[in-house]
Amino acid sequence: MTFVALVSPLFGGRQLTLAASTLRSGLRFSVRPLKGQSVRLGLHNLKKPSFVRADIAQKVASMDSTSDRRFLVCPFSAQKVASQLTRGRNFEKSKTFLLEFEAGPGVLTQKLLNTGAHVIALESNKSFLPNLESLKKEFESQLEVVHSNFVKLDTNPYALLKGELCSETLFNNLKIFEVPWTSDVPLKVVGIVPPKNERTFIWKFTYFLYECSSIYNYGRIELNLFVSERMYKVFVAKPPDKKCYQPLSVLWQTACDIHLLHKIPCSSFLTTSRKKSSGSNSVNELLYLVQLTPRKDLFTDFLTTANSKTFIMMVKQCFGKASIKLHNKLNLWTYENAKNLLRELGIPEDVTAGGLYPEAYKSLFELMEQSNRIDRSLFCDIDLLADDNVIL
Ligand SMILES: *[C@@H]1O[C@H](CO)[C@@H](O)[C@H](O)[C@H]1NC(C)=O
Numbered sequence: 001m002t003f004v005a006l007v008s009p010l011f012g013g014r015q016l017t018l019a020a021s022t023l024r025s026g027l028r029f030s031v032r033p034l035k036g037q038s039v040r041l042g043l044h045n046l047k048k049p050s051f052v053r054a055d056i057a058q059k060v061a062s063m064d065s066t067s068d069r070r071f072l073v074c075p076f077s078a079q080k081v082a083s084q085l086t087r088g089r090n091f092e093k094s095k096t097f098l099l100e101f102e103a104g105p106g107v108l109t110q111k112l113l114n115t116g117a118h119v120i121a122l123e124s125n126k127s128f129l130p131n132l133e134s135l136k137k138e139f140e141s142q143l144e145v146v147h148s149n150f151v152k153l154d155t156n157p158y159a160l161l162k163g164e165l166c167s168e169t170l171f172n173n174l175k176i177f178e179v180p181w182t183s184d185v186p187l188k189v190v191g192i193v194p195p196k197n198e199r200t201f202i203w204k205f206t207y208f209l210y211e212c213s214s215i216y217n218y219g220r221i222e223l224n225l226f227v228s229e230r231m232y233k234v235f236v237a238k239p240p241d242k243k244c245y246q247p248l249s250v251l252w253q254t255a256c257d258i259h260l261l262h263k264i265p266c267s268s269f270l271t272t273s274r275k276k277s278s279g280s281n282s283v284n285e286l287l288y289l290v291q292l293t294p295r296k297d298l299f300t301d302f303l304t305t306a307n308s309k310t311f312i313m314m315v316k317q318c319f320g321k322a323s324i325k326l327h328n329k330l331n332l333w334t335y336e337n338a339k340n341l342l343r344e345l346g347i348p349e350d351v352t353a354g355g356l357y358p359e360a361y362k363s364l365f366e367l368m369e370q371s372n373r374i375d376r377s378l379f380c381d382i383d384l385l386a387d388d389n390v391i392l
Pocket residue numbers: 058059060061062063064067125126127128
């Protein structure tokens with residue numbers, strides 16, 4: 001399948017041919033195809049659903065339910081999101097870009113443009129490109145529309161060879177240049193994470209972030225993601241929350257400042273995927289807009305982009321059986337008696353993985369690195385890509 005990017009001034013007037021990226025075979029999705037078209041208009045319970053334009057509702061209605069997409073269509077919610085994302089910034093002066101992925105009908109895009117921001121709208125479905133392009137009539141110099149699937153961006157290591165769009169090409173074309181990690185946020189990304197692939201998406205960006213690869217190669221990119229309530233709770237969970245506290249909590253709290261910007265009722269969205277009618281009342285369900293801003297001081301002398309994968313592995317293994325005492329697991333990782341390490345940091349010896357705070361994980365890792373006490377022979381063969389198999 002070959003996708004063609006729209007001709008735009010930033011792309012030098014060239015017609016770029018961008019192929020759809022295929023997923024790396026190692027990634028496994030739990031997508032169960034649903035047959036037939038099923039669209040739930042979350043709006044049917046509202047008294048005034050008039051804010052959904054008929055052509056947009058029609059487009060979404062004609063989408064296959066397996067496409068698993070949500071579209072923010074409520075202008076009031078979109079307005080609120082736009083002002084939250086742009087608050088305190090003079091976009092006409094600052095060079096910050098806003099990248100909106102899976103922009104769909106462009107309801108949020110328009111609100112973002114109204115603030116004066118420069119917006120790059122990425123959309124994977126060609127059917128929506130005319131909607132987005134039409135915004136150019138009013139916002140010619142502020143808007144770039146790119147036909148591309150952000151959710152799959154950089155998943156294929158052979159993308160360049162195969163002529164597929166990767167972040168490097170994208171950012172080059174948009175003239176977004178890398179800045180030092182400690183500089184201001186060079187790009188804000190906003191979008192709705194596909195509900196079925198939420199964890200895969202988040203794990204992928206966990207690795208990108210810790211390796212400073214993909215978008216993070218350009219600096220401290222801020223993600224503003226619409227996620228489920230469950231995922232939000234995971235992001236912010238702390239001990240002793242047994243239900244939600246897990247490796248992703250440790251890794252994201254270590255790496256980012258996390259803010260909840262907004263809770264938006266599902267009635268503000270159109271959705272193509274029918275949830276299994278498992279009792280959850282979707283009308284009252286909320287999507288959480290969470291802001292993840294990488295910390296300037298994430299990387300240190302002892303936690304670097306070169307050893308950060310080891311840190312991720314360590315955290316994941318510690319949570320393997322959450323009830324086992326941490327020192328038993330650490331003993332697999334270090335030449336040193338793990339109890340001594342814990343004692344050095346003033347951590348109780350009998351702590352379990354679920355009882356240790358994110359900051360303590362980082363300190364522990366740094367202490368082991370500092371004194372060269374990590375036994376690397378243990379994990380050189382472990383497949384680091386098999387993360388989406390982590391079970392909640
Ligand atoms: C793209 O949108 C059109 C129209 O809404 C729909 O018919 C089509 O199935 C969508 N394509 C994908 C890949 O979802």
